[in-house]
Amino acid sequence: MPGRRGRRPAKKKSKGRKALLWVGGSTALVVLVAGVGGYVYLKHLEGNVSTTDVGNAGSSSFSKDEAFNILIIGTDKRTGEGNEGYGDKGSVGHADTTILLHVAKDRSNATALSIPRDLIVDIPDCETTREDGTKTVVPGEQDVRFNRSLGEGGRDAGCTMRTVKEATGIKPDHFMMADFNAVKTLTTAVDGVDVCVEHAVDDPKSHLKLPAGESTVEGEQALAFVRTRHAFGNEGDLDRIEVQQQFLGSLMRKMSSSDTLTSPTKLVKLAEAATKALTVDKPIGNVGTLKDIALELKKVPTKNITFLTVPVIDNPTEKVKATVVPNPSEAPQVFDMIRNDVSFTEVKKKESEKEKKEKAAVAARLEGEKSEPSEIRVRVLNGGASGGSAQRELTYLQTEAGVTKSENGGNAPADVARTTLEYAPDQAAQARALAEILGLSGAAMKPGESVTNAQGLPTMTLTLGKDFKGAGVKLDAASIETPDVEKSTADQKQCAS
Structure with missing residues (x-):
């Protein structure tokens, strides 16, 4: 992929990658309201969801009338049945795949911003709750990889949320985290996801084998597709992120297709898979709030859901390029646009x-x-x-x-x-x-x-004034074209190269 650079060669075996499929969870939950079940079944699904107390790192409630930010987190920890062979055997569970999902106030658009695991950030002090209910403060660190904001020293998702706020100026309101099974079970529930590769793939590290052109993947093969770093581009983390974004767009199209939405069997499988895979913050861990979030997400057209990655450059302090830092000429505008609820796609501005x-x-x-x-x-x-x-x-x-x-x-x-x-x-x-x-x-x-x-x-x-939306963003516009920032939308079909 032009413009992308590999970060560093893999040293031993590649760590497991995990893309949390937020749209899978949201679509499945919408179904719960629409036709699968009633209150009793919803309470059953609520029992599948694990929760974490993140204190004041997020919001204490969910509002249907405001823009909201959900931090999507995947870790390299070996959790979930059948996943013993993935990831790093000794990992405490780092923030290996992270997406900040911003949903616009008017629900006309959404932005899914991928945060590279090797982005250099400052991790602030953060209060966490131990299993016995007592609280402790985990000391922060400066100039370290973003992925260390979760797992090390007992850092929970609240620490990752605080780190995102520190690095971008955007406060996540809530978080969702899932295990490897999210990819396997959600793709199986919809009878596979369509993917496309420009060249045949045979990656012994992820065990991914695909012919050139279009294929349908599910289960273990789908997980291999989102895990691989050695089949695409320069074998770097940024290339892997792009492939995951393409995969998510395809999954979203499959879940919103009539073939899926009219099948009670698929819908029930989706609901069970999504909720069993999820860990969320306590304010959204109840059935009513999950339902509300799902219904709000359903309002966003796929053509106006933008995938992009924090614009970065190689870390100038390193001789061997292994980490990245925000691009000072591009990242601030991206953060400003998300913070000020500006779309990265062209949407018609509504006037009162x-x-x-x-x-x-x-x-x-x-x-x-x-x-x-x-x-x-x-x-x-x-x-x-x-x-x-x-x-x-x-x-x-x-x-x-x-x-x-x-x-x-x-x-x-x-x-x-x-x-x-x-x-x-x-x-x-x-x-x-x-x-x-x-x-x-x-x-x-x-x-x-x-x-x-x-x-x-x-x-x-x-x-x-306070309505300022960012440098170069027109005040009368709900969106702006952003040259030099690579992005795609959920309705686009692309081939990984």
């Missing part, structure tokens, strides 16, 4: 009646002559956006939008809810041009007086 009337009333401010970007003079203030937003937006304006006469004005006197552009009457042409670049509505344009910049010249003032 109030917004429609407001737009009509101030539309005249956007009409008329527009200056060239090089003629726009503006200072950028941070008035409630995340830290560093003013500088990131300034960099975008200067390097991408051609607004070279721009400067960072620091923090605004006070936070504001909405981004605004203040300008003098003789700067109206500049204001209209900048509004077009930024996607500002007429309501965001505030005619008034100009101020002087560091050179003593009149300049407009752009104040980034």
Whole structure:
């Protein structure tokens, strides 16, 4: 796969990989409500689910009216019947496969962000609960691999959730974790998942054998497909992540097909497999909440479910490249978009009646002559956006939008809810041009007086409010194209190479 680099050669035998199939669980749970069973059966399924108390690492409840983030975790621990031969025999269960699933507030889209296990992060101190109910604090560590946020020293999923918040600024609300059997039993329940490979595969380490082209895999063969690192790309972890994302998309399509949804037998198998494989945080471990989450997930169209990986570069402190760090020019925008509920696919923005009337009333401010970007003079203030937003937006304006006469004005006197552009009457042409670049509505344009910049010249003032969605993201858009960030959607059929 172009643009991907292998991290390092496998040293002994490859560790077991585990993709937690969140859509499998959600689809199965939707079925419980729709046609399989009733309250008694739902309580039976609830009894299959294990729970963990993660304290304040997540949210204390689930809301059907808000965006939410679920951390999907797979470990390399040998758990589950028939899995003694997988993974690392002595592993305490590291965070080997991790996906941060963000579901938009309006349910029009979702983003599944894969977090590389070899990403260098700071693991914060975290409180965990022992089996006897007593609590202890596991000390944090700096500049270590992300996968160590689970298992070592008794770290539980709450520690992994805190590490994600520390590394990305995005707080996971809940977590779901499963064993190897999730892949085997869910794929078997739907009579296999369709996959495609560009070249024939014969990997003795994962025992995966496939001919070139399309195949259907289930059970042990499906597990081998998501575990292998040596059959695709440069045999690196990032290539494995891409293959897993393609596999998940295919599984999602299979589960949403009429062949699956109209089969009571398959639906019951899915429900049993999903719940027996799951460990979740206590607030979502009851039947009502699992049902609600499933129904909310069901609203998201597969074409608007985006798979992507944290943008990374090789760790510059290493001579032998074995770990990665976030790409400073790409990762902050990805994190900003997820944090601010912005889609990575094109979705139609919904407008309220109030917004429609407001737009009509101030539309005249956007009409008329527009200056060239090089003629726009503006200072950028941070008035409630995340830290560093003013500088990131300034960099975008200067390097991408051609607004070279721009400067960072620091923090605004006070936070504001909405981004605004203040300008003098003789700067109206500049204001209209900048509004077009930024996607500002007429309501965001505030005619008034100009101020002087560091050179003593009149300049407009752009104040980034709490609605700021990230550098280069138009304020009137619900989504943005993100060049240079590799991504795919759940409705796309792809061949692993």
